[in-house]
Amino acid sequence: xxxxxxxxxxxxxxxxxxxxxxxxxxxxxxxxxxxxxxxxxxxxxxxxxxxxxxxxxxxxxxxxxxxxxxxxxxxxxxxxxxxxxxxxxxxxxxxxxxxxxxxxxxxxxxxxxxxxxxxxxxxxxxxxxxxxxxxxxxxxxxxxxxxxxxxxxxxxxxxxxxxxxxxxxxxxxxxxxxxxxxxxxxxxxxxxxxxxxxxxxxxxxxxxxxxxxxxxxxxxxxxxxxxxxxxxxxxxxxxxxxxxxxxxxxxxxxxxxxxxxxxxxxxxxxxxxxxxxxxxxxxxxxxxxxxxxxxxxxxxxxxxxxxxxxxxxxxxxxxxxxxxxxxxxxxxxxxxxxxxxxxxxxxxxxxxxxxxxxxxxxxxxxxxxxxxxxxxxxxxxxxxxxxxxxxxxxxxxxxxxxxxxxxxxxxxxxxxxxxxxxxxxxxxxxxxxxxxxxxxxxxxxxxxxxxxxxxxxxxxxxxxxxxxxxxxxxxxxxxxxxxxxxxxxxxxxxxxxxxxxxxxxxxxxxxxxxxxxxxxxxxxxxxxxxxxxxxxxxxxxxxxxxxxxxxxxxxxxxxxxxxxxxxxxxxxxxxxxxxxxxxxxxxxxxxxxxxxxxxxxxxxxxxxxxxxxxxxxxxxxxxxxxxxxxxxxxxxxxxxxxxxxxxxxxxxxxxxxxxxxxxxxxxxxxxxxxxxxxxxxxxxxxxxxxxxxxxxxxxxxxxxxxxxxxxxxxxxxxxxxxxxxxxxxxxxxxxxxxxxxxxxxxxxxxxxxxxxxxxxxxxxxxxxxxxxxxxxxxxxxxxxxxxxxx
Amino acid sequence: xxxxxxxxxxxxxxxxxxxxxxxxxxxxxxxxxxxxxxxxxxxxxxxxxxxxxxxxxxxxxxxxxxxxxxxxxxxxxxxxxxxxxxxxxxxxxxxxxxxxxxxxxxxxxxxxxxxxxxxxxxxxxxxx
Numbered sequence: 001x002x003x004x005x006x007x008x009x010x011x012x013x014x015x016x017x018x019x020x021x022x023x024x025x026x027x028x029x030x031x032x033x034x035x036x037x038x039x040x041x042x043x044x045x046x047x048x049x050x051x052x053x054x055x056x057x058x059x060x061x062x063x064x065x066x067x068x069x070x071x072x073x074x075x076x077x078x079x080x081x082x083x084x085x086x087x088x089x090x091x092x093x094x095x096x097x098x099x100x101x102x103x104x105x106x107x108x109x110x111x112x113x114x115x116x117x118x119x120x121x122x123x124x125x126x127x128x129x130x131x132x133x134x135x136x137x138x139x140x141x142x143x144x145x146x147x148x149x150x151x152x153x154x155x156x157x158x159x160x161x162x163x164x165x166x167x168x169x170x171x172x173x174x175x176x177x178x179x180x181x182x183x184x185x186x187x188x189x190x191x192x193x194x195x196x197x198x199x200x201x202x203x204x205x206x207x208x209x210x211x212x213x214x215x216x217x218x219x220x221x222x223x224x225x226x227x228x229x230x231x232x233x234x235x236x237x238x239x240x241x242x243x244x245x246x247x248x249x250x251x252x253x254x255x256x257x258x259x260x261x262x263x264x265x266x267x268x269x270x271x272x273x274x275x276x277x278x279x280x281x282x283x284x285x286x287x288x289x290x291x292x293x294x295x296x297x298x299x300x301x302x303x304x305x306x307x308x309x310x311x312x313x314x315x316x317x318x319x320x321x322x323x324x325x326x327x328x329x330x331x332x333x334x335x336x337x338x339x340x341x342x343x344x345x346x347x348x349x350x351x352x353x354x355x356x357x358x359x360x361x362x363x364x365x366x367x368x369x370x371x372x373x374x375x376x377x378x379x380x381x382x383x384x385x386x387x388x389x390x391x392x393x394x395x396x397x398x399x400x401x402x403x404x405x406x407x408x409x410x411x412x413x414x415x416x417x418x419x420x421x422x423x424x425x426x427x428x429x430x431x432x433x434x435x436x437x438x439x440x441x442x443x444x445x446x447x448x449x450x451x452x453x454x455x456x457x458x459x460x461x462x463x464x465x466x467x468x469x470x471x472x473x474x475x476x477x478x479x480x481x482x483x484x485x486x487x488x489x490x491x492x493x494x495x496x497x498x499x500x501x502x503x504x505x506x507x508x509x510x511x512x513x514x515x516x517x518x519x520x521x522x523x524x525x526x527x528x529x530x531x532x533x534x535x536x537x538x539x540x541x542x543x544x545x546x547x548x549x550x551x552x553x554x555x556x557x558x559x560x561x562x563x564x565x566x567x568x569x570x571x572x573x574x575x576x577x578x579x580x581x582x583x584x585x586x587x588x589x590x591x592x593x594x595x596x597x598x599x600x601x602x603x604x605x606x607x608x609x610x611x612x613x614x615x616x617x618x619x620x621x622x623x624x625x626x627x628x629x630x631x632x633x634x635x636x637x638x639x640x641x642x643x644x645x646x647x648x649x650x651x652x653x654x655x656x657x658x659x660x661x662x663x664x665x666x667x668x669x670x671x672x673x674x675x676x677x678x679x680x681x682x683x684x685x686x687x688x689x690x691x692x693x694x695x696x697x698x699x700x701x702x703x704x705x706x707x708x709x710x711x712x713x714x715x716x717x718x719x720x721x722x723x724x725x726x727x728x729x730x731x732x733x734x735x736x737x738x739x740x741x742x743x744x745x746x747x748x749x750x751x752x753x754x755x756x757x758x759x760x761x762x763x764x765x766x767x768x769x770x771x772x773x774x775x776x777x778x779x780x781x782x783x784x785x786x787x788x789x790x
Numbered sequence: 791x792x793x794x795x796x797x798x799x800x801x802x803x804x805x806x807x808x809x810x811x812x813x814x815x816x817x818x819x820x821x822x823x824x825x826x827x828x829x830x831x832x833x834x835x836x837x838x839x840x841x842x843x844x845x846x847x848x849x850x851x852x853x854x855x856x857x858x859x860x861x862x863x864x865x866x867x868x869x870x871x872x873x874x875x876x877x878x879x880x881x882x883x884x885x886x887x888x889x890x891x892x893x894x895x896x897x898x899x900x901x902x903x904x905x906x907x908x909x910x911x912x913x914x915x916x917x918x
Contacts, residue, residue, distance in 0.1 A: 566881035570902035
């Protein structure tokens with residue numbers, strides 16, 4: 001929140017108070033001034049009206065007095081009675097003496113008929129003015145004053161009439177004076193020194209016969225009543241003048257109720273002039289005339305306003321001065337307060353180092369000192385507090401973190417528990433399954449502790465060893481059914497599972513409950529905990545007595561086949577050989593060809609037996625791999641040599657391309673030889689006469705690359721997928737050649753697979769076949785086996 | 791048949807009569823002086839009796855208690871006989887047996903059924 005400064009507050013308050021004060025004072029001054037001035041003006045106007053009225057009446061009286069004086073002259077009476085030329089001349093001369101100042105338009109004498117018999121203004125002479133009221137009144141013996149527009153001159157005129165009497169007092173005529181039209185102007189124009197003040201003189205009906213504003217001439221103050229209009233017409237007073245009403249209806253209306261020499265003043269708003277006006281109306285003494293004095297009251301109020309504004313300006317200025325003084329005064333006195341505020345703000349913002357710089361020598365300084373002390377104390381306290389708060393906050397944060405972590409952990413645990421429960425359920429099910437599977441497994445499965453004490457064994461224990469599960473649990477597996485083996489065997493076993501903590505695989509002879517011996521294949525694995533300590537051993541034991549028997553039988557069969565089949569074959573072979581060699585006497589051609597057939601047939605039989613033996617050994621997995629440094633190039637040359645008879649017979653062209661960097665590799669020469677023998681003999685066998693056979697031997701970084709191509713019959717597309725299958729022979733070669741066992745490529749593939757190599761081919765029927773072989777240069781791995789491939 | 795300037799004596803040890811006959815006939819036709827035995831014991835006798843046996847043709851399986859391997863062991867351990875070349879011609883070709891023979895220092899191991907007589911005889915002749 002933004003606080004207003006005290007300074008501003010005070011100044012604002014004082015300013016407002018002063019302003020209100022000023023307004024009141026100015027209003028009062030204005031009102032009083034206005035009132036006073038109004039009264040003054042009214043009184044001035046009253047005075048003015050009376051003064052002017054007096055002046056006018058005096059002026060008029062001088063004229064009417066003149067008229068009376070003249071009318072009473074006996075010469076006038078005489079001249080009126082005898083208006084001969086001489087008298088007229090004399091009368092004119094006389095009358096003109098009284099018009100030296102040319103104040104009068106005419107001085108003239110009317111006879112009883114109203115005819116101007118003598119007139120200083122010649123145009124009047126002979127005219128009949130009997131219609132004029134002043135004539136009529138004068139004829140009746142009364143002095144009369146009258147205003148009218150001249151019937152002849154058409155100019156407004158001011159008439160004074162006096163009866164002329166003879167010596168007996170009989171009215172014999174009327175003496176008239178007519179003032180010049182601007183008589184009043186002459187009289188009054190100089191009197192009006194204020195442009196806001198106007199004078200008007202009206203006749204008894206309110207028709208203006210004099211006004212300093214000439215445009216008002218012969219207008220009426222307000223609307224004239226119809227009767228008055230008729231009267232005016234009758235009097236022929238303003239012949240040919242259209243009397244227009246002015247805006248002073250109120251004055252018009254008041255004319256009939258006025259008392260002599262009493263000023264009536266009206267205040268009204270002049271809609272035409274758009275101003276407030278003061279009007280005074282005064283009947284001019286004994287004359288049928290009214291003096292109207294007009295004063296624009298706004299002029300007066302302007303005076304008031306100007307006075308008010310002057311006083312207001314002065315007041316405002318003085319107040320401004322007061323404010324400025326006050327401001328400086330306050331600023332000066334409140335400066336320490338500012339300082340104090342700054343300190344307070346500083347403290348609020350956390351600055352407890354703030355210094356007390358207030359030297360004002362008053363309560364504020366005292367306050368500053370107290371504040372400073374307070375700050376110091378606060379600082380000390382705050383320091384402590386800060387430390388404490390820091391500690392507490394830290395503790396709180398730690399606790400909070402801990403709680404959060406705990407919460408998170410709890411949530412995680414809950415999740416985990418949920419997961420774990422699900423897992424556990426699944427595991428329980430799995431375990432159930434596994435247990436079921438394990439319980440019913442044909443292999444004997446035992447779990448022992450680290451000392452070999454049986455903790456679990458499945459149902460096969462009874463079948464294999466003759467001991468029941470009950471009898472077995474808690475016993476030492478080694479002593480229960482183990483038949484003592486050579487010490488070295490046990491040493492190796494325990495070293496593997498206990499020291500090396502690895503799985504031991506081996507064969508063992510065991511003893512059943514009834515004393516019978518049996519062969520078993522055992523696998524013992526240690527189960528380790530997190531610290532890699534052995535917790536259990538899991539032993540799996542399979543009774544392989546039967547398998548061993550089968551194996552033995554097979555081995556015996558192979559042996560039998562080798563020996564018993566080959567012996568008669570050898571016999572046939574050799575005797576046929578001898579017959580053909582002529583060792584039994586020379587054979588004729590027919591005999592020779594028959595024996596050859598026997599020999600060839602026997603050779604095929606030998607080959608078949610060999611192949612079958614190889615296949616059975618390969619399938620048994622019992623063949624040995626016995627790698628030795630092997631010169632592959634030489635081997636290929638040897639095989640080519642062996643096949644020479646067939647090659648020559650079919651007039652085949654052979655090529656053997658080999659790279660110079662073919663190394664001696666570790667390989668089983670017999671297995672390798674079989675590969676080359678089969679590949680090349682196939683090539684010879686299935687290439688028509690005069691074809692060609694090429695063997696390329698190269699290497700890359702890892703492999704020995706063998707490529708055997710021929711221009712032979714090729715392998716039909718539809719047979720290509722089955723070419724490595726046992727006993728499979730392609731359609732085309734089966735038709736051409738009854739020889740061939742369908743075992744060659746099968747054996748090659750088996751050997752190459754064993755050697756970790758690859759074999760593939762490309763072939764097109766009647767164009768030829770190319771086999772591609774890759775054999776790792778690292779050679780073949782040694783493998784102990786019972787049988788050698790032959 | 792090339793004429794042999796010096797007739798070599800060959801001891802053929804083979805249990806199968808027909809095969810023994812075939813071998814004997816062929817060797818004789820090839821110019822060898824042939825003595826035959828069907829058991830290891832007979833072979834010892836002949837080795838002891840006949841002073842000069844140039845070469846031995848030996849089968850693995852023999853009549854009697856001992857087989858070809860036993861015989862080779864004795865021959866190779868006998869001061870007078872150990873330099874006599876020995877060619878094993880047998881149909882029984884288990885890996886260990888072949889290895890044993892080779893290790894004992896026999897010249898060559900043939901599988902009967904896979905070889906012609908004249909091939910073996912050529913090898914023997916080359917060795918002498």
